[in-house]
Amino acid sequence: MRTALIILSFLALFLLPEKSRAQQVDDYIQLGLKNNLVLAEKNLSLDKALNGLKMAKNMYLPTIGFDFTYTHADGGRSIDLPVGDMLNPVYNTLNQITQSNAFPNIANEQITFLPKHYYDAKIRTSMPLFNADIKNNKAIKEQVVTLGQKEIEIYKRELVKDIKEGYYTYMSAADAVAIHESGLQLARESKRVNEKLLDAGKGLPAYVIRADAEIAQGEAKIVEAKQQQQNAKLYFNSLLNRDPQDAIELDSTLLSNKTTVPDLNSTFAEREELDALETNIHIQELLVKMDKQVFLPKLNAFVDLGSQAEQMRVNSQSQYYLVGAQLSIPIFAGNRNKLKIQESEISVAEARNKLDQAKQQLQLAVQVASNDVIAAHRNYESSKIQVNAAATYQRLIQRGFNEGVNTYIETIDARNQYTSARLANNISTYRLLVALAKLERESAAYPLD
Structure with a gap:
């Protein structure tokens, strides 16, 4: 219970910020749900399943065809x-x-x-009166449509998680660039101060050389950070099916807002995977039912309206109608039907076993995701303390250097500690957001249309 409350408090702080941020991230999510190519492919598969269901329903309707036969x-x-x-x-x-x-x-x-120069032209109307296969096939097609819908929802949830992770990765890379640029500014300011001290006869040439090396190192880190940001941008835009170079809006309020959230309970009961597996079980059960009904009779009726005669004559004597019914009852098929029933029953047992395995795996996934959130939050809180301490230490050392108390090496060490602490805080911040996105995915908490 205590773990669940902690997780909910984390969610309240980070998962659902106020309107400005929620609107921005949700806009990207909605754009991804609209434009993603894989999702479009799955929608086409669903359309195909819906078309198959319409065909199954139309099997109840009569069929009308025209036949013409000429013989000599x-x-x-x-x-x-x-x-x-x-x-x-x-x-x-x-x-x-x-x-x-x-x-x-x-x-x-x-x-x-x-016959010589004989023809038979007719319009035949046939209709099934009793056929259990048509009913069962319609029921199976309905379940196939449901299964397709669940597969789309499953991918949507995965896509939402990927979009959030991609956005957080880009934000982290952008923040890393800003942190390195800030460190570079401090290094350049240090060089300027050392050059003035050297001109005044109070500094050392080694300090200026060391400052140049520090500036070069900072510029190299900025290049690397910008490359990581560019890669994150390409991946994120690919999820949204946008131009790779489209700009991504940065959210400066990502962690600064608070709001309330509904009680998610961190369960997997809402996972569409379970519904999909339940649907698969139902399909297999319908196949068993269909196999067991193989010995039921099939009854069809037909009506022929036509004309037949020699020498292509058409008159009142050549015209005719024919009404009939066809009854088909299978009797023996070498026990193949019995073996097919057994095979279908095994498929039902396999489907049920998959459902049990999925429940076990999903429960484990939710627990692991919850633990990851707790660990990520602890690291995040620790990193904030380290940033504050490093900032204070850097200011004190810099003041001491300006007053001639501390050495230049100590200022470099203090700046490096401050930059490292900010980078660690940046990483822990977005790791926490990614962990929350994974927990949201595992608990199926994001509201889908």
Whole structure:
């Protein structure tokens, strides 16, 4: 409980400063969430999953298609019809009775089985009446969409942390440049004083030479610090998908403001990773359900409206309609369905095991992040004391040197101590902010839209 209160007090001091700073950092975060390329790719994947869900829903709708078949054949099997042999004697008798030729003789017929110049054109409408696979597939697609949404939220939280760390790194590098430039000014002032003392016959040439060396060393450190600042700038702008040389606004009130924060409790219960793993378990369970329903019948209905005839004739006799239903029931598949069910059940067990592992890892991560915040804050408080002590010591030594009490070497040592203390305070300050950003990430505390 005491640890949690300490962490909350740290958060109150550093994590959520007042409006000016929060607005500035949040603007960069919102810009990153809008422009980041990896996030854009994940949004495209989510759009694909949403499109798959729409397709699964549309499986319930009927399908309508037009089919046209044209065939022509000659030869093949045939059947002889002796209609002439059967009817010609009758026709001859009728002609004799009527004393006319009203009933002419006809020839025997040969009917082939293969049609000649035959067509069949139809519009078929089919619709599933009962199909468990369609229902289960729709449910799985819904879970895939949910999983995609959780993956986006997971990356957003990671991106927020990276943006904050990148911003703090740039701020630290900028402060380091300012610290080295301040030290360089002190070295140049020391050289000016020593040159005047030398001109007055009270100084030593060695002091001027030492001052030149100190100035050269300070200039080299400034070049190195500016290079680190430039690298931090490139990385930060890449996170925001901006031009690498875009300016980054510095926040001079980064640690000077205080406000209240909600009770975060430093838990991992809000982590989207857990929701994603729960969704994965649900998907695997739906696959088991689908595999177990493999023996359920599938019933489809269809209606055909068309025309069929030879010689491309279209009339009332060629037109037709056909209504039907198709029932499909699997009976035996060599136990493959049973083995598939067992495989899916193993996948469910694996998914549950991953969830248990994730809970354990996330709990550890939150505890480690909390400990890092406590340690970083202690170092930060210690560094502030060191800065104050080094500043006081440097002033006293410089005053003593001006009065002829202390040596020039002591002033150099005092300035170096002061510069080192300021650099250490700079590092500890931003390490604390980075530790707070990591704790915020591990506890899923940053509010996402």
